[in-house]
Amino acid sequence: MTLLALEDIHKSFASAEGPVPVLQGVSLTVAGGEVVALTGESGSGKSTLLHIAAGLEAPDAGRVLVGGQDMAALPDTGRAKLRRGTVGLVFQQFNLVPSLSVGANLAFQARLAGGHDAAFCTQLAARLGLSDLVARYPEQLSGGQQQRVAIGRALAARPKVLLADEPTGNLDEATGDAVFALMLELARAQGAALLLVTHSARLAGRCDRVVHLRAGRLA
Amino acid sequence: MTLAALLSHWARNKMQLAMLLAGLTLATALWSGVQALNAQARGAYATAAALVSEDGAARLDTPSGQMPQSRFVALRRSGLMVSPVVEGRVVLGDTRVTLLGIEPLTAPPGTAAALADGDLQGFVAGGGFAHPETLAEIGPSDLALTPSQAVPVGVVLVDIGTAQTQLGMAGQISHLMLTGPAPRPLPEGLRLSQADAGAELDGLTDSFHLNLTAFGALAFAVGLFIVHSAVGLAFEQRRGLFRTLRSLGVSLRALTFALALELALMALIAGLAGLALGYVMAAALLPDVAATLRGLYGAPVPGSLQFSPVWALAGLAMAFAGAVLAGGQALWRLWHMPVLAPAQPRAWAIASGRAMRWQVMGALGLGVVAVVLAFTGSGLFAGFALLAAALLAAALLTPAVLALCLQGAARFARAPVVQWFWADSRQNLPRLSLALMALMLALAANIGVGTMVASFRATFIGWLDQRLVAEMTVTPRDAAQAVALESFLMPRTDAVLPLRRVDATLAGQPGAVFAMRDHATFRDNWPLIQAAPDPWDRLAAEQGALINEQLARRAGLWPGDSVVLPGAGAVSVLGVYPDYGNPLAQAIITEGWFDRLYPGTPTRQLAIRTDNPEATRAALLDEFGLSAQAITDQAQAKALSLAIFERTFLITGALNVLTLSVAALALFATLVTLSGLRLVQLAPLWAMGLTLRQLARLELARALVLAGLTMGLALPVGLMLAQVLLAVINVQAFGWRLPLQVFPADWARLALWAGLAMFAAAAWPAWRLWRAGGGPLLRVFAYER
Structure with a gap:
């Protein structure tokens, strides 16, 4: 079942020389339990596409269907609500909430969405190897640990769609591999549609499907 | 090059730059504005001092405040270097001024300087000199007055004869200025006192100026918080740039120097702007300050501001000192920061x-200092030191207390956003x-x-x-009119209560002794802070005196103690009365005793108790032709x-x-x-x-x-x-x-x-x-x- 569908997405940015097209008619679907790698050169529009998929940015044209709902047609509050309950985001720089403990970070989005399950969070923390770290603060963790918290936070709300932007870009190869494997395993176990941006052909090779973006179009 | 790289931060953060400059500008403006006000007032006191005395020269006077003019003639003939002065308050045109009558040929050089550019013949013939501001306040007047910057505001300088006519003191003078050495022994009936009006005003107004300075310092400190905050944040934002510059080979010394130069540049810009703003602020506030000093202390302060280069340099120095104080921590941190220290918010x-x-x-340390000062300190400076220590302690505690409050609130929060909020x-x-x-x-x-x-x-x-409580008061033109007024009013009103006073030094402080008629008006209404048993009966029986709170607190005199009154020796303090708005010491004795101690003292005012003030006023205007200003109702x-x-x-x-x-x-x-x-x-x-x-x-x-x-x-x-x-x-x-x-x-x-x-x-x-x-x-x- 398709959980994420991007249909004929167009996006351009203003510049001094006029509008610069970034995405030119991109269409893509990701089914539940499927892992799709999005690759492409720097500036090819990968992150923009991911942001549009998350409802953080609106396309100039096209539709974004998340769990069957057209995100582009929703007002800001509607997009925010959909993001809270349906979408999980993982960033390269982790972007944890620095003022909250690991435990509070893990539970934060789930609680925002009103779907907090303490037992599930505990289970997730254990699965991610964070059980002993829940009282710590993000800056007291290593990069790998922080990324595991970010993955846990995204998954704790049981999202239908998981979007990850270079989730291992800041980690060494061994740690990156371990984190990547864990994310794939948990996303698949939850039946979430996972779209992940990566530069690594090696990691992309471990995904169900690879799509390549070139000059704003899927190659 | 390094400086250019540092300054590029401000080009991208114009608002932050504006705030930094605004903070330092305001801090400098408030401080230097207050200092300009103080300097202007103190300059005016010095002018006043120069006019009535020569370098704090002494004067000869009598307790009653008057003496016959013949006394001057006799003393001068005996070879004593004295000059006569007639002084009093009078309404001229639209305002009340101090009329200062001098004898130009014997006056000291300081006074003569005020006449240097004037027409001496016109002066002796009834003309006079006044500050341009005083002239503007007076408006049209019978006296031919010439503007002079050498005369203090609120004073009109005239010939002694003119002053005697205006003040109704024919043949009388107020005191003698000594223009030579003091005679030993003193001529009979005369006493030697310091005539340094400037020093006296300095002493009286010290507290006012200290108050202003304290406020200026507080505003300066608050302004520095802005600068410190802006400099600190700019430092945080530029950590990455510092790392890059250091990695590219810029030495720590060069980087610190560039930052210091940047700070000095800002101090110069903000200092100049602050001086301009401070001058404008002081000019705007000076009329009110001058009015306050004139109203409260009779201090002759003009309402227009003079520019002083010393003041400007001091203001700039404060701007630089403020910048160093506010930016010092950032420079220290830069000096101690490892080359590749990461910028981690946590x-x-x-x-x-x-x-x-x-x-x-x-x-806590400052709190201890404040407590110690509260229990052991004395004097105005100790008071302000106590305030400074307590305020600084409270300010330093503020973040910690706020952190505790926020921590406490977070404990009670349940919703995730609320938890995050705290x-x-x-x-x-x-x-x-x-x-x-x-x-x-x-x-x-x-x-x-x-x-x-x-x-x-x-x-x-x-x-x-x-x-x-008196329904009205009347100011007689002279002693003779005072007697006539009292005789006229006695049968027509419920009571006439004359006000007579002599200047006196009480417990080492400048002040006055007043006469009080025994009357229910005082017994029923005069508030007393502390009193011995039956104070009013004992006052009437000439067993002691009432003193004002100022004298009581400064000299530590309370009911049961004694105060020395001129001519009377030590008398018992019967009570202490509040006397707000008056900076001088006062003592009150009963009228009869006063007249025996200080015979011939003229009545300066008459307080009148009457059921029909309008009829009394009309009768006074008809009978005595008094000016409207001479009668004041309650x-x-x-x-x-x-x-x-x-x-x-x-x-x-x-x-x-x-x-x-x-x-x-x-x-x-x-x-x-x-x-x-x-x-x-x-x-x-x-x-x-x-x-x-x-x-x-x-x-x-x-x-x-x-x-x-x-x-x-x-x-x-x-x-x-x-x-x-x-x-x-x-x-x-x-x-x-x-x-x-x-x-x-x-x-x-x-x-x-x-x-x-x-x-x-x-x-x-x-x-x-x-x-x-x-x-x-x-x-x-x-x-x-």
């Missing part, structure tokens, strides 16, 4: 946590703490000074109602007293508002600067489903909560300040002590203003966050790649 917060512990320890507020506290300390100080100063003034006003109005007297009171605290109110404005600017500067740094903290929440509108509202709410908590903290600090002002500073400065009264409505109003100031400071960054859309937040994810 690490910064941990370092700030350490700083907070030091702050708390400093606050935790995030606490984490951002170190960055906001300087601005919040400035706000706390400004609010506490407002509460403290406001409570003091309101307590004073309430007490003062009650006191006026009690004290001003309402006029109260209005005048209240006007003087309000004017006295006008400058305080103005500085209060300015200090609060500076604190609001500090908050605005900090919040605007922080808004860029906040994006990193807000972006994840937006990504997780909070809308921009929600985030903007939360930012506003945070500002209001912090303002509320700061106000809550400022309240006890402000009340402590009010108590110290009322119980220590006022007693030392003015000589009276007032009960502390609380005015919750004023606090509510101030809280509203604080909330509005905070709202205004936070509204712009919050509005920008909301209106800018997700672009800046998306860039957070992109920049961090």
Whole structure:
């Protein structure tokens, strides 16, 4: 079942020389339990596409269907609500909430969405190897640990769609591999549609499907 | 090149630069403005001193304040170097002035200088000299007056004969100025006293100027909080740049020098702007300050400001000192920062946590100093030192107390956003703490000074109602008219109560002895702070004197003690009465005793008790042809007293508002600067489903909560300040002590203003966050790649 569908997405940015097209008619679907790698050169529009998929940015044209709902047609509050309950985001720089403990970070989005399950969070923390770290603060963790918290936070709300932007870009190869494997395993176990941006052909090779973006179009 | 790289930060952060310059400009302006006011007033005292004496020369006078002119002639013929002076208050044109009559041929050089450019013949023939401001106040007048900058404001310098005519003192003089060595022994019936009016005014007005200086220092400190905050934040924002420059081979010494140069450049720009602003501010406030000093102390201060290069240089020096003080910490941190120290917000917060512990320890130390001063200190400087220590301790404690409050609130929070709100507020506290300390100080100063003034006003109005019971007062033209007036009024009114006084030194302080007629008006209405048993009966029986609170507190004289009165020796203190608004010592004895001690003392005023003031006024105008200004009714007297009171605290109110404005600017500067740094903290929440509108509202709410908590903290600090002002500073400065009264409505109003100031400071960054859309937040994810 398709959980994420991007249909004929167009996006351009203003510049001094006029509008610069970034995405030119991109269409893509990701089914539940499927892992799709999005690759492409720097500036090819990968992150923009991911942001549009998350409802953080609106396309100039096209539709974004998340769990069957057209995100582009929703007002800001509607997009925010959909993001809270349906979408999980993982960033390269982790972007944890620095003022909250690991435990509070893990539970934060789930609680925002009103779907907090303490037992599930505990289970997730254990699965991610964070059980002993829940009282710590993000800056007291290593990069790998922080990324595991970010993955846990995204998954704790049981999202239908998981979007990850270079989730291992800041980690060494061994740690990156371990984190990547864990994310794939948990996303698949939850039946979430996972779209992940990566530069690594090696990691992309471990995904169900690879799509390549070139000059704003899927190659 | 390094400097250019550093300065490029400001090109990209123009608002931050504006705030930094505004903070230093305001700090310099408020400090140098206050100093300009003080310098102008002190210059005026020196002018006054030069006019009536030569380098603090002495004078010969009598206790009654008058002597026959023949006495001058006799002394001069005997070879004594003296010059006669006739002095008194008189209404000229539209205003009341001090008429100073001199004899130009024997006057000392200081006085003669005022006549140097004038027409001496015209002067002797009835002309005179006055400051241009005094001339403008007088308007059209019978005297031919010439403008002269050498004459103090509020004084008209005339020939002795003119003064005698105007003051109704034919054949009489007030005192003799000594222009040579003092005679030994003194001629019979005369006493030697210092005529250094400037020094006397300096002493009397010291407290006023110290008050102004204290406010200037407070405003300067609040302004420095802005600069410190802006410099500190700019340092944080440029950590990456410092790392890059160091990695590229820029030595630590060169980098520190470039930063110091940058700071000096800003100090120069802001210092010059601050001087200009301070001059404008002082010029705007000077008329009120001059009016206050004239009303309260009779100090001849002109209402227009003169420019002084020394003042300008001192102001610039303060700007540089302020910049060094505010930027010193940043330079120190740069000096100690490892080359590749990463910019971690939490690490910064941990370092700030350490700083907070030091702050708390400093606050406790200052608290101990304040307590020791409260119990052992004496004098005005000890009072201000106590205030400074207590306020600084409270300011240093502010972040720690706020952190505790936020921590406590977080414990009770259940919803995730609320939990984040409290935790995030606490984490951002170190960055906001300087601005919040400035706000706390400004609010506490407002509460403290406001409570003091309101307590004073309430007490003062009650006191006026009690004290001003006579329906009207009449000022006779001369002694003969006083006698005639009393005879005329006695059968037509309920009572006539003459006011006679002689100047006297009481317990080493300048003051006066007054005569009081035994009458129910005083027995029933005259308030006493402390009294021996049956004070009024014993006063009537000439068993002692009443003294004012100023004399009692300064000399430590209370009922049961004795005070030495000229000619009477030690007399018993029967009671102490409040005497607000008068800086001088006073003693009151019964009329009969006074007349025996100081015979021939003229009656200066007559207080009249009557059921029909209008008819009495009409009769006086018909019978004696008195001018309207010679008759004052009760309402006029109260209005005048209240006007003087309000004017006295006008400058305080103005500085209060300015200090609060500076604190609001500090908050605005900090919040605007922080808004860029906040994006990193807000972006994840937006990504997780909070809308921009929600985030903007939360930012506003945070500002209001912090303002509320700061106000809550400022309240006890402000009340402590009010108590110290009322119980220590006022007693030392003015000589009276007032009960502390609380005015919750004023606090509510101030809280509203604080909330509005905070709202205004936070509204712009919050509005920008909301209106800018997700672009800046998306860039957070992109920049961090």
